[in-house]
Amino acid sequence: YLAKSKRFTEEWGDYVEPIAITYYTMLDMGNILLFEPGDAALRERLRLGAERLLSWQRPDGGWAVAYDHATQKELFTETPDLRPTFYGLLVAHRILEQPAAGDMGAQASRPPGAGAPAGAAAPPIQNQKSKIEDSQYLAAARRGADWLIEHAVKPARVLGVCGDARFVPDFATVQTAQAFLDLFDATAEPRYRDAAIECARQYVTDVFAHPLATTRQKTAGGARRPDWEINQTGLAFEHGGLLGSGTGGGPILLSSYAGLFIRMAQLTGEPLFRDLARAGVLARDAFLDPETQVASYYWSNMDKGAGPYPHHAWWQLGWITDYLVSEARLRSAGAIRFPRGFVTPKVGPHACYGFAPGSIYGAPANLAWADIDTGLPEIDYLAARSPDGKRAHVILLNNSPRLVRATIKAPPSAFAAAAAAPAWQSAALRTAAGETLPLSPAAAFPVELPAYGLAILTLDTH
Numbered sequence: 001y002l003a004k005s006k007r008f009t010e011e012w013g014d015y016v017e018p019i020a021i022t023y024y025t026m027l028d029m030g031n032i033l034l035f036e037p038g039d040a041a042l043r044e045r046l047r048l049g050a051e052r053l054l055s056w057q058r059p060d061g062g063w064a065v066a067y068d069h070a071t072q073k074e075l076f077t078e079t080p081d082l083r084p085t086f087y088g089l090l091v092a093h094r095i096l097e098q099p100a101a102g103d104m105g106a107q108a109s110r111p112p113g114a115g116a117p118a119g120a121a122a123p124p125i126q127n128q129k130s131k132i133e134d135s136q137y138l139a140a141a142r143r144g145a146d147w148l149i150e151h152a153v154k155p156a157r158v159l160g161v162c163g164d165a166r167f168v169p170d171f172a173t174v175q176t177a178q179a180f181l182d183l184f185d186a187t188a189e190p191r192y193r194d195a196a197i198e199c200a201r202q203y204v205t206d207v208f209a210h211p212l213a214t215t216r217q218k219t220a221g222g223a224r225r226p227d228w229e230i231n232q233t234g235l236a237f238e239h240g241g242l243l244g245s246g247t248g249g250g251p252i253l254l255s256s257y258a259g260l261f262i263r264m265a266q267l268t269g270e271p272l273f274r275d276l277a278r279a280g281v282l283a284r285d286a287f288l289d290p291e292t293q294v295a296s297y298y299w300s301n302m303d304k305g306a307g308p309y310p311h312h313a314w315w316q317l318g319w320i321t322d323y324l325v326s327e328a329r330l331r332s333a334g335a336i337r338f339p340r341g342f343v344t345p346k347v348g349p350h351a352c353y354g355f356a357p358g359s360i361y362g363a364p365a366n367l368a369w370a371d372i373d374t375g376l377p378e379i380d381y382l383a384a385r386s387p388d389g390k391r392a393h394v395i396l397l398n399n400s401p402r403l404v405r406a407t408i409k410a411p412p413s414a415f416a417a418a419a420a421a422p423a424w425q426s427a428a429l430r431t432a433a434g435e436t437l438p439l440s441p442a443a444a445f446p447v448e449l450p451a452y453g454l455a456i457l458t459l460d461t462h
Helices: 018-035 040-056 087-097 136-153 172-187 190-204 258-268 271-281 313-331
Strands: 066-068 217-220 223-226 358-360 363-368 379-385 391-398 404-409 426-431 436-439 444-449 454-460
Touching: 018 040, 018 087, 040 087, 040 136, 087 136, 087 172, 136 172, 136 190, 172 190, 172 258, 190 258, 190 271, 258 271, 258 313, 271 313, 313 379, 313 391, 363 391, 379 404, 391 404, 391 444, 426 444, 444 454
Parallel strands: none
Antiparallel strands: 217 223, 358 363, 363 379, 379 391, 391 454, 404 444, 426 436, 426 454
C-alpha cells in the first residue's frame, strides 16, 4: 500500500500475481480471523480470495506468475510460479472448512514416525458448507503443493516474491518450507513433511555461514566493536544473485526464518538448523536504532534504523516472538506449546501467536505481556497467564553457551492486566528436567540456568 498515492500496487509494474492474493489478502485476513472468527465480512473476503485462486489454478495444479491488469494476459511466461501460492487455499481450508482452527504444529513437533498429540484449538468457527464442498480448498492446496514438489522442490528451482528484483531467489524459499510444514500438519502426509525439510535445507544455502565469529576488535559504524557483534554468520540475504543484497548491503537483520529453523531442528534432530538460528538472532544489539530499538534492515546500515517507527517493527516483534516460542517448545521437548497461526509475509516464515490458549507442562496458559527484569541480557523470557488470571508464568531462556545466575524481578505489577495483588501468595521454579523447587513468594527470585537452558517461574496470586 502506497500511503502518498493511497493505492495498492505491485512493486514493479501494473500487474497482479496469484501469490499476492495468498500473501496480502488471505494470510493477513486469515490471521485476523484466528483472533476474530465471527467477522462475516472478512470471512467473505477470504472466500473470494480462495475462489480467485481456484479460478486461476491450472489443471496440473500450478499457477501463472502474474497477469497484466490492462490485458489480463499472463506475464513472465518464461518461468512457472515456483512459489507457495497453494498456501492461501490451506488458509481458506483451515478458516472456512474446518469446524475449529487448531494448532498448526501438532504433527511437525514430532520426528518422522512419532505420534502427534492434539494441539489447543482456536475458538469454534461456524461452517455452513456440505461435506462434499468441504474438501475443495484442501484438495486444491494439495494439487498445488504436489505440482510444486515436482517442479520446484525436487529440481531445487526457486522463484522469489520481490518483483523489484525480477523475482530472484529470496524469502519465498523458506516460506515454502513452512507452507509444506503446515500442510503436513493438516494432512499427516509424509511427503509434505519431507518437502518442508528439503526446502529448509535448500534455504540453508542462503544463510551466511562464514567467517567464524571471533573476539577480534574491528571498526564498524564509527565505533570499535568485537567481531562477534557485527559478524554476518547466521544472517540471510534479501535477494540472491548478482542483483541481490548479499553483494551490496549485505544480509538483512530480520531473521524471520529463526523459528522455522528451530522447528526443523526439533523435527529432524539436525543441530545445524538450531545453530544457524541462534547465530542469526542473538547478540545483534549493534544493529539496533538507539532511539527505537528497531533493527536496521541491511547489515551495512549498522544502527541507522530501518525507517520511521514503526517501520519494520511489526516484523521484528513477530519473528522474535516466533523464535522464542519455538525455542521454549524445543527445550521443553514439546511440553511448552502455543498454537501457531499462519505465515506473516513478506520477509520470511514467522507465524502469529496469541489467538488461543496453549499449555505449559499440561497447564492451560495464554501468552501475555509482562515487563520482567531478568538481570542479564543473556536471559530472554516469555510471559503467560492462566485463563482465570490467578497464575502467572515466566518462561526463562538462557541464550548463552554458559551457565548463568541471575535475580529475576517479577512483581505482580509487571504483568499486563494482572489481578490486583500486593504480592504473590506462592512461587515455584520448574527446571527443564522436571524438578520443581518451591520459592519464597517475593518480587525477586534467584535462578540458575545451564547453557541454553530453560526454567519456568510459576507465580500465584491466590
